Amino acid sequence: MKLLTAERIRLLVPSMSLAVLLVAVFWLQPRTMSYTGLNLLFNLAVPIALATVAQMLIMMVNDLDLSMGTFVSFVACVTATWVQTDPLIGFAILAACIGVYALIGALIYLRNLPSIVVTLGMSFVWGGLAVLLLPAPGGVAPDWIRAIMTVKPPFAPMAIVASIGIALVAHWLVMRSSLGVVLRGVGGNERTVERAGWSVLRARATAYALAGFFAVLAGMCLVGLTTSADANIALRYTLLSIAGVILGGGEFVGGRVSPIGAVIGALTLTLAASLLSFLKISPDWQIGAQGAILIIVLAVRLLLNRSEARGTGQ
Amino acid sequence: MKHSLVLGSLVLALMSGSAMADTSGKKIALSNNYAGNSWRQAMLQSWDKVTKPAVESGVVAAADAFTTAENQATEQAAQIQNLILQGYDAIVINAASPTAINGAVKEACDAGIIVVSFDGIVTEPCAWRIAVDFAGMGKSEIDYLKEALPNGGKLLEIRGLAGVFVDDEISKGIHAGVAENPQFEIVGSVHGDWAQDVAQKAVAGILPSLPADIVAVVTQGGDGYGAAQAFAAAGRPTPTIIMGNRQDELAWWKEQKDANGYKTMSVSIAPGVSTLAFWVAQQILDGKEVPKDLIVPFLRIDQETLEANLASTPVGGVANVEYSQEDAIKVIEGK
Numbered sequence: 001m002k003l004l005t006a007e008r009i010r011l012l013v014p015s016m017s018l019a020v021l022l023v024a025v026f027w028l029q030p031r032t033m034s035y036t037g038l039n040l041l042f043n044l045a046v047p048i049a050l051a052t053v054a055q056m057l058i059m060m061v062n063d064l065d066l067s068m069g070t071f072v073s074f075v076a077c078v079t080a081t082w083v084q085t086d087p088l089i090g091f092a093i094l095a096a097c098i099g100v101y102a103l104i105g106a107l108i109y110l111r112n113l114p115s116i117v118v119t120l121g122m123s124f125v126w127g128g129l130a131v132l133l134l135p136a137p138g139g140v141a142p143d144w145i146r147a148i149m150t151v152k153p154p155f156a157p158m159a160i161v162a163s164i165g166i167a168l169v170a171h172w173l174v175m176r177s178s179l180g181v182v183l184r185g186v187g188g189n190e191r192t193v194e195r196a197g198w199s200v201l202r203a204r205a206t207a208y209a210l211a212g213f214f215a216v217l218a219g220m221c222l223v224g225l226t227t228s229a230d231a232n233i234a235l236r237y238t239l240l241s242i243a244g245v246i247l248g249g250g251e252f253v254g255g256r257v258s259p260i261g262a263v264i265g266a267l268t269l270t271l272a273a274s275l276l277s278f279l280k281i282s283p284d285w286q287i288g289a290q291g292a293i294l295i296i297v298l299a300v301r302l303l304l305n306r307s308e309a310r311g312t313g314q
Numbered sequence: 315m316k317h318s319l320v321l322g323s324l325v326l327a328l329m330s331g332s333a334m335a336d337t338s339g340k341k342i343a344l345s346n347n348y349a350g351n352s353w354r355q356a357m358l359q360s361w362d363k364v365t366k367p368a369v370e371s372g373v374v375a376a377a378d379a380f381t382t383a384e385n386q387a388t389e390q391a392a393q394i395q396n397l398i399l400q401g402y403d404a405i406v407i408n409a410a411s412p413t414a415i416n417g418a419v420k421e422a423c424d425a426g427i428i429v430v431s432f433d434g435i436v437t438e439p440c441a442w443r444i445a446v447d448f449a450g451m452g453k454s455e456i457d458y459l460k461e462a463l464p465n466g467g468k469l470l471e472i473r474g475l476a477g478v479f480v481d482d483e484i485s486k487g488i489h490a491g492v493a494e495n496p497q498f499e500i501v502g503s504v505h506g507d508w509a510q511d512v513a514q515k516a517v518a519g520i521l522p523s524l525p526a527d528i529v530a531v532v533t534q535g536g537d538g539y540g541a542a543q544a545f546a547a548a549g550r551p552t553p554t555i556i557m558g559n560r561q562d563e564l565a566w567w568k569e570q571k572d573a574n575g576y577k578t579m580s581v582s583i584a585p586g587v588s589t590l591a592f593w594v595a596q597q598i599l600d601g602k603e604v605p606k607d608l609i610v611p612f613l614r615i616d617q618e619t620l621e622a623n624l625a626s627t628p629v630g631g632v633a634n635v636e637y638s639q640e641d642a643i644k645v646i647e648g649k
Contacts, residue, residue, distance in 0.1 A: 031399050040395040040421060044388060136479065137413040226391060227420065227438070228413035236386045270392065277380065277396045287383045 007175070007258065010249035013301045014264040017247075017293075021271045028278045039157035043149070043225055045270035046162045047072070050218035051237045052244035052266040053170045053259060057211040059245055060174065060187045060257045061204055063108065063115035067123035068215060069238035071097070073231055074130040075219025080139025080229035083220075087142070098212040105208025109201055123238070130231035137230035141223045149224030162221075163263055170259035173210070183207050187255025244269055247297055268297075337599045340403040341376040342592060345394055347410035347434060348385040353632055356585035357408070357433075360636050364589040373639075374596060376402075387414035394418040404428035404595040408588070409436045428598045432591035432610070433583070442598065444591050444608045444645075446583050448480055451612050452487025455532045455556045456495060458579045462554060466497025467529030470520070470553075472506040472513055472541055474534040481505075484534045501525060506537035510562065513540030521548045530554040535582045538563040558582045559613060559633040564624040577617055584613040586636040593642030604646050611645065 025041070026033050032041050051072055058065040065071075075094065083090030104122060108115050153161050174180040185193040186203045194200050218237070223229055248265030250257040272293045276286050344361055348354055358379055365377035380397065382389045387410045395418050397405050405422055409415055409431055416438040422429050423440035432444035459469075471488060474481035492498050502524050506513030513536075521544060528550075531541050535558020545552050552570070557563040557580035570576035587610050598604050613635050615623045627633045637645075 029399055031401060036425075037399055040399055044392045044395065044418075137411045139413070222388070224417075226387070226414050226417040228416055230387055230411040230414035233387050233411070233414045236384060236388060273389075273392060274396050274399075277393060278400065280378070284383075 009304065010256075010258050011261050011264070013297060013304060014248045014258075014261045014268060017297045017300075018264050018268045018271065021268060021275055025271060025275050025278060028275070032274075035152075035157050039159050041274055042157075042159035042163065042267060042270065045267050046149075046159055046166070047218040047222040047225065047234070048237065048240055048244065048270060049163055049166050049263045049266040050214050050221060051234070051241040052248070052262045053166060054211040054214035054218065055241035056170070056245045056248075056250055056257045056259060056262040057174070057183070057207050057214065058115070059242075059250055059252060060183055060255050061105075061207045062187050062253050062255070063119075064242065064252070065119045065211065066116055066238055067119040067126055068241050069235040070123040070126040070130065071212075071215050072219045072222065072234040072237050073229075074126040074133070075216050076223045076226075076229040076233050077130045077134045077139065077231060079145065079220045079223040080141055081133055083145075084140050084142045094216050097216060098209050101212025101215075102205040102209035105205040106201055109204045127231070134229055134231050137228070139223075139229045141227045141229075145220055145224035146227065149221060163267060167260045167263040170214075170263065174257065174259045179206065184255040184257070187253070187257075240266070240269055243294060247294065249301070336601065337374050337596050338372045340374050340596075340599045341378075341401065342374055342404045342406060342595050342599075343397045343400070343402040344377070344379040344588065344592070345390060345397060345405055345407045345409075346379060346381040347387075347390050347408060349381045350385070352630065353585050356632055356634050357588045360586040360634060361588045361592065364586075364636050364638075365592055368592075368596075374599075377592060382410070385410055387411040391415045391418035394422060398422050398425050398427060402427060404430065404599055406588070406591045406595050407431040407434075407436060407441075409434040412437050428595055430591050430595045430598070432587055439606070442594065442604065442606055442608070444587065444594060444610055446587075446610050447612075448483035449487035449490065450609075451581055451583075452484040452489075452532075452534075453491040454581055454612065454614070455488060455579075456491025456498065458556070459498065459530050459532075459554065460495055462577065462579075463529055466495065466499075468499050468501045468525055468527055470517070470524065470528050470531045470541075471500050471503040472517065472531060472533045472537045473503060474506065474508045474537075476505050481534065488532050500532075501528070506533070506540065508534060508536035508558075510537065510540035510543075510560075513537035514544045515540075517541045517544035518547060521545070521550065526550070528553045530556070532556055533558055536560055536563075538580075539566050542566055552576070554578050556580070557615070559584075559615060559623075559627075561624070561627045561629055561631050561633070564615065564620065564627060564633065568620055568624055571617070571620065579617070580615040580620075580623075580633070581612050582632065583610060584635040585632060586634050590637040590642055590645060593637060593639050594646065596639070597642055597646060602643075602646065605648075608645055 031037050051068055055065055055068055078093050082093055108118050151158050182198050182203050190200055244265035245262050247268055248258055248261030272290055276289050281289055361379050368374055369377055382393050390410045419429050419436050419438040419441050429441040431441050435443040435445050473485050502520050504516035504520050506516050530553050533556050538555045538557040539562045541555050559580050559582035623633045
């Protein structure tokens with residue numbers, strides 16, 4: 001077996017950047033090197049990781065979801081209101097949301113629409129629904145979600161266990177299951193998949209539905225952490241999730257994605273913000289510094305890819 | 315962790331070599347969600363101005379200000395969790411959302427950290443709240459007019475930004491005041507969005523449809539100067555316009571006062587409320603019994619105090635006041 005497969009090289013850069021950042025954070029703030037410390041450092045990365053996996057599933061079929069942030073916000077509002085008071089209706093709404101995602105996927109394929117335009121439009125729909133549901137911030141997280149998100153497993157904190165779990169499930173789904181192969185095939189070469197007798201329509205709808213499912217999980221986890229919702233709670237997730245996928249070794253086209261990388265990318269983004277905060281960098285510079293970290297990681301990846309290409313060319 | 319804290323305070327106490335408050339080893343952080351307008355800038359400057367001497371004189375060990383870059387609740391929640399990890403003893407918060415950072419606030423409380431929220435308050439019960447009584451502020455305008463215009467009359471109301479909680483509250487207070495004083499009647503209402511240019515356009519638009527005998531304009535701040543301009547442009551006599559502590563409003567008032575003895579009052583919240591929150595946090599760290607809900611006093615400017623306030627307000631800024639430890643103790647004791 002080859003030690004350095006393309007998949008592993010793809011994972012190398014994100015893992016190394018996470019490790020470097022983690023060492024820097026530990027060095028700056030030794031308090032983080034504890035059970036509670038790691039949990040505080042990473043627990044808000046769990047919903048981001050789920051949203052990143054959702055975004056990755058969309059990017060896998062060469063689309064982009066610009067409604068991720070507003071959708072997760074809407075789910076958070078539903079979770080803090082309906083799921084808490086009338087679980088049956090609440091879950092029905094969430095299931096319907098996943099259905100809507102599948103429909104969007106089908107519509108984009110059937111009408112040959114640009115996904116960016118459709119999802120941008122949907123972002124206003126989700127945002128509007130969230131404001132209708134919770135005109136003022138409020139709602140209460142259902143006790144059981146709160147209990148799940150604050151659980152204290154032995155050995156490793158919830159944030160770490162959850163991140164590893166999400167990475168493994170997503171990895172199995174995308175890289176190991178036959179469904180994942182077809183979905184990646186749609187991103188890689190749609191026509192080939194179609195000629196092989198698979199329904200591209202069904203594949204795309206499935207990819208979107210799966211993305212909707214992970215985004216719903218993200219919203220629910222987020223409410224479990226924050227204890228209540230706000231119609232604008234997760235607006236950052238749109239860009240964070242895209243950045244997480246790219247940082248984790250994914251690409252915008254070609255069905256080239258890495259589920260484990262996406263989770264690592266989400267953790268890295270969260271950690272980068274903490275590092276800047278521990279360094280006491282002025283907020284005016286923080287966005288710029290975050291961008292700089294992104295650029296450095298991507299530059300390193302580009303260099304590695306080049307050397308890899310040169311290696312195989314010989 | 316505890317040991318290093320105790321050691322730290324011991325070292326500090328030895329270094330200064332004198333008796334000091336019990337909080338000399340304590341670190342306080344400000345978690346601020348937004349810095350993009352003049353009020354917030356003044357708020358941060360006030361924090362700096364008051365906390366620097368407090369740190370230098372050893373009242374507290376540190377008082378660092380942190381502002382999130384994107385004014386997002388999830389970002390602020392992460393920031394608060396980082397502050398917990400940095401070992402602060404108290405976190406003073408101006409929150410992006412009253413509810414969406416409750417989880418992080420709870421984490422802080424569970425870690426034994428004192429959390430004091432102000433202006434943008436949080437609903438998590440373990441935190442202290444220094445709230446602004448916006449309804450009371452609206453009502454105080456009618457209370458002033460009751461004295462100034464005993465005969466009552468018709469009022470024009472300028473509201474703030476539609477759909478924002480603050481606008482609703484101030485307006486509610488104004489209407490409650492009018493309900494109690496039937497000699498007044500609100501004959502028109504426009505949204506001025508707390509901005510002079512918007513208020514001027516809105517008032518100019520509604521003026522032709524209003525009766526000539528408007529006696530006063532009730533406002534929410536940032537809109538009084540625009541209203542005055544609209545009345546002047548329409549060739550109408552200037553009614554009593556309540557001002558909102560902005561420099562341009564105060565300057566216009568001063569000009570009118572010197573020219574024709576114009577009388578009004580001005581009321582708003584001082585950005586220096588951040589320093590009140592700082593002292594409240596310090597008092598709690600010091601072991602004082604402090605009620606969970608405190609009310610910020612308004613900063614009110616009257617005919618007599620106009621000149622002094624105008625002189626101390628920078629052009630384009632907001633009249634401000636910084637609070638001292640004694641002021642905070644007074645607020646805590648409800649005086």
